[in-house]
Amino acid sequence: MKICISSIGKNLSSSVDPRFGRCPYFLIVDSEKAKKFKVIENTGTQAQHGAGVTAAQIIANQKIDIAISGNFGPNAYIVLSQAGIKCYTVSGSISVKEALQLLDQGKLQQIIKASSGHPDNGFVAEKK
Amino acid sequence: MKKGKIRKIAISGGKGGTGKSTFSVLLANKLIKEGHKVALVDVDVECPNDYLLLNQKLRKIEKFVYAKFPKLDKRKCRKCGLCVKSCKSNAIFQAPDRYPIFLQELCSACGVCQLICPYNAIHTKRVKTGKIFATCVKKNLWLVTGQAKAGLEETGPVVAQVKKFALDFAKKKDIDTLLFDTAAGVHCPVIQALIGIDFAYAVTEPTPMGAYDLELLLSLSQKLKIRTKVILNQANLGNKKFIEKVVSKYKTQIVNTIPYSKNLAKAYSNGQLLDFKYNLKLK
Numbered sequence: 001m002k003i004c005i006s007s008i009g010k011n012l013s014s015s016v017d018p019r020f021g022r023c024p025y026f027l028i029v030d031s032e033k034a035k036k037f038k039v040i041e042n043t044g045t046q047a048q049h050g051a052g053v054t055a056a057q058i059i060a061n062q063k064i065d066i067a068i069s070g071n072f073g074p075n076a077y078i079v080l081s082q083a084g085i086k087c088y089t090v091s092g093s094i095s096v097k098e099a100l101q102l103l104d105q106g107k108l109q110q111i112i113k114a115s116s117g118h119p120d121n122g123f124v125a126e127k128k
Numbered sequence: 129m130k131k132g133k134i135r136k137i138a139i140s141g142g143k144g145g146t147g148k149s150t151f152s153v154l155l156a157n158k159l160i161k162e163g164h165k166v167a168l169v170d171v172d173v174e175c176p177n178d179y180l181l182l183n184q185k186l187r188k189i190e191k192f193v194y195a196k197f198p199k200l201d202k203r204k205c206r207k208c209g210l211c212v213k214s215c216k217s218n219a220i221f222q223a224p225d226r227y228p229i230f231l232q233e234l235c236s237a238c239g240v241c242q243l244i245c246p247y248n249a250i251h252t253k254r255v256k257t258g259k260i261f262a263t264c265v266k267k268n269l270w271l272v273t274g275q276a277k278a279g280l281e282e283t284g285p286v287v288a289q290v291k292k293f294a295l296d297f298a299k300k301k302d303i304d305t306l307l308f309d310t311a312a313g314v315h316c317p318v319i320q321a322l323i324g325i326d327f328a329y330a331v332t333e334p335t336p337m338g339a340y341d342l343e344l345l346l347s348l349s350q351k352l353k354i355r356t357k358v359i360l361n362q363a364n365l366g367n368k369k370f371i372e373k374v375v376s377k378y379k380t381q382i383v384n385t386i387p388y389s390k391n392l393a394k395a396y397s398n399g400q401l402l403d404f405k406y407n408l409k410l411k
Contacts, residue, residue: 044218047218048315049217049218049234049281049282050217050218050219050231050234051218053218053219053220053221053231053234054218056221057212057218057221057222060221060222060223060224061224063224075231075233075234078229078231079221079223079229079231082221082223082226082229083221083223083224083226084223
């Protein structure tokens with residue numbers, strides 16, 4: 001199973017970026033090969049509109065199964081679910097490694113509805 | 129001025145809340161007093177408010193604005209992904225081995241995906257994206273208002289169609305001057321409003337934010353080769369130096385300073401700006 005996490009840095013101890021569409025990096029981890037991971041730069045961060053769609057396109061091309069971030073915007077969520085990718089959210093400042101552990105323990109929430117755009121405007125993703 | 133030629137003036141400025149609309153109304157008033165026939169065109173289509181300042185109501189819709197959004201013909205699509213790569217608005221998404229999906233909220237209806245598709249699999253559907261209103265405010269003064277559909281992200285094309293309507297309207301009503309009151313910022317709807325304009329005024333305020341956004345606007349109008357002069361509103365507040373620095377950098381000038389006035393603000397709030405006695409002198 002391939003998992004993608006939005007990250008502010010390039011390694012597993014980096015913090016999870018709360019923004020999906022405008023995070024600088026995606027770390028792609030294969031759950032079968034626990035210690036190996038791949039860093040992908042998010043090239044769509046400067047877009048005026050549609051950063052989330054560009055980011056979703058980048059990771060969908062990597063054929064991932066699960067995406068983890070702080071928030072998914074409405075467009076990103078629509079296209080990710082269309083691609084069959086499950087979206088999980090984390091809250092607070094935690095590292096990529098910790099997020100993966102929480103996912104393993106079944107402690108992350110899968111989202112069923114998108115939040116509205118930016119993470120700091122007072123709306124929280126509705127959880128299952 | 130040549131007979132039959134319609135003068136097109138834009139009022140912009142970069143920062144929001146500097147007094148673009150206030151100045152537009154004051155300028156319109158000055159021009160009609162000089163014997164011109166004027167139409168004020170509100171091209172701040174995401175939030176038009178000149179009608180409020182002029183105490184008007186948006187009642188009769190003159191025209192609807194449409195855009196042609198892409199629609200996929202799945203029988204013809206080979207999932208090649210060219211449309212996704214061609215889209216500059218990030219409005220097309222394709223999961224591996226699936227059909228592309230089109231996100232209308234992000235689409236600017238530019239038509240590139242339709243042109244690029246080698247299999248003619250992309251058709252278009254006409255969707256209403258805005259409305260245009262026109263009202264006669266008083267003798268020799270008309271108000272044309274463009275209003276984009278709420279939530280529409282790409283409003284530049286709406287602005288373009290409102291401008292086109294205004295030009296036809298001016299010809300019909302024998303109007304000699306069009307004043308285009310633009311949105312704040314320097315994004316698509318503002319660029320679209322400035323294209324093809326004869327002359328622009330940039331309304332700003334003496335603050336660091338005013339100066340910063342003014343610089344962005346002046347650099348845009350320089351690129352578009354539009355002569356732009358500066359109006360300094362609320363001139364006696366803040367610090368003029370910020371603005372003077374930008375003005376001299378872009379080799380333009382401040383042609384009018386409007387001091388802060390409580391009475392002006394009152395007239396603005398009460399929709400009585402047109403009756404406000406203000407002697408607008410432009411250098």
